[in-house]
Amino acid sequence: MGFLFSFQVFALESFERLNGVKILKVIEKNIILVDRGLEDGILINDHAKLSQEQEGYSARAICIRTKANMSYWKLYRIPYAETISKDLTYTIVGMADREIPFPQAKLRDSVVKFEDPDDTKKVPVGADPFSVKRDLPEQLTERDLIETVGPDKRKLFIEKALNQDQIKRDLQDFRVSIFASPFTRQSINSGETYRYGARAGNVASKYRLQGQFEQQQSRLKDPVTEEEVSTRSTSGQAQFVIHRLNPDMSSLSLVNYNSVRFSELGTPKSHWQFGPIGFTWHMFENRTWEYFDLSYVPLYDIRTTDVINPNTGSKSETKENGLRHGFRLAVKTKINERVSFENLLWVRPFQNLASWEIEGSNLNLSNDLKLIFNLSGNLFLDYNLVYQYDKLWETLSDLPATNTINSLNFRYDFDL
Secondary structure, eight states, X not given: OHHHHTSOOOOOOTTOEEEEEEEEEEEXXXXXEESOXXXXXOOTTOEEEEEETTTEEEEEEEEEEEOSSOEEEEEEEOSOGGGOOTTSEXXXXXXXXXXXXXXXXXXXXXXXXXXXXXXXXXXXXXXXXXXXXXXXXXXOXXXXXXXXXXXXXXXHHHHHHSOHHHHHHHTSOEEXXXXXXXXXXXXXXXXXXXXXXEEEEEOOSSEEEEEEEEEEEEEEEOTTTOOEEEEEEEEEEEEEEEOXXXXXXXXXXXXXXXXXXXXXXXXXXXEEEEEEEEEEEXXXXXXXXXXXXXXXXXXXXXXXXXXXXXXXXXXXEEEEEEEEXXXXXXXXXXXXXXXXXXXXEEEOOEEOTTTOOEXXXXXXXXXXXXXXXXXXXXXXXXXXXXXXXXXHHHHHHOOOSEEEEEEEEXXXXXXX
16 A cells, blocks of 8 residues: 555546557456556546547546556447557547446446456566576666766756657647637617637646637726726736646746726736746645645736826826746636636735835735536536736726626637
């Protein structure tokens, strides 16, 4: 048991992909052994689909036994037996538990008994059963004999962290989400409101590149005075993550953009945040909790705001640069097979580069809470509650410092 608990194990999530999988062995009762295991996030009772580039969909399977770098799968739906071969390379795609047919679902409540012939083979004793075999390679290099320290150790760490071949593999498969809120329009006041956006990211175990764009706009005209008021907000983000530099830590690099306009007043007119390097601490994960992470990244903050002179009514721009300390708490958990909960909290206190004073009230705080309902397959309905606190809205533009956004979004996910 101690051996098993020494691994960080994370279940194969729905639609998660594992590429380049090889079948090592075919055993009785339609059981196969593949070269992916606990270290790749596979757990007992995981449900998945096997597909092959040339042959397409090959089989559905349930994991019945796992090892560190291997796992046994019970195949239960095999349209074409010819597509199951040790000579082919497969992609394993996680599937939701609710998609398991009832007869096969019983497999998850019982232990499937089978024997792997290699596990029962006796190792030959040999000529001298008491001889001790060497555990060193036949030819030794200086690196084999001396543990790397200092610059050499850092160089070796960088070589492992930035694996060029794996970067190319990880950037091959992308998943895209498009979402929109129901559009509303009224004729009496020419009022209209809409919100839409898109997210994209690669499906990978180590190098993860993600991007997001969102725009929200509303317009309202007073039917008596015919005075028109409009708001428009635009936001975008790109981030790059090297996942699991060690079992509990990942890197985080990001760029944020935000712009909010109230009629002709831009507050901020443009707001950029650049985080060259930060870190994420993975505090807790299991089959139900997809992640519970705490991140820190220093952000270089560039903000341009429109300011109206109260005496003359003229508009001018003010620009502020400085450092923000970005703290992010990210949580996602599965409530049941169709409902999940996600929350993303950002707190970014501002530090003046001239005085090095940290402004405790200038937090640029945002909390994005989301309830996710899986309607069917890749179609989702998200309830989104966003709370924002920005002290500069009040001090620069004489607006309330807080804002709350409630929305219902239809979202569709698909793979490129």
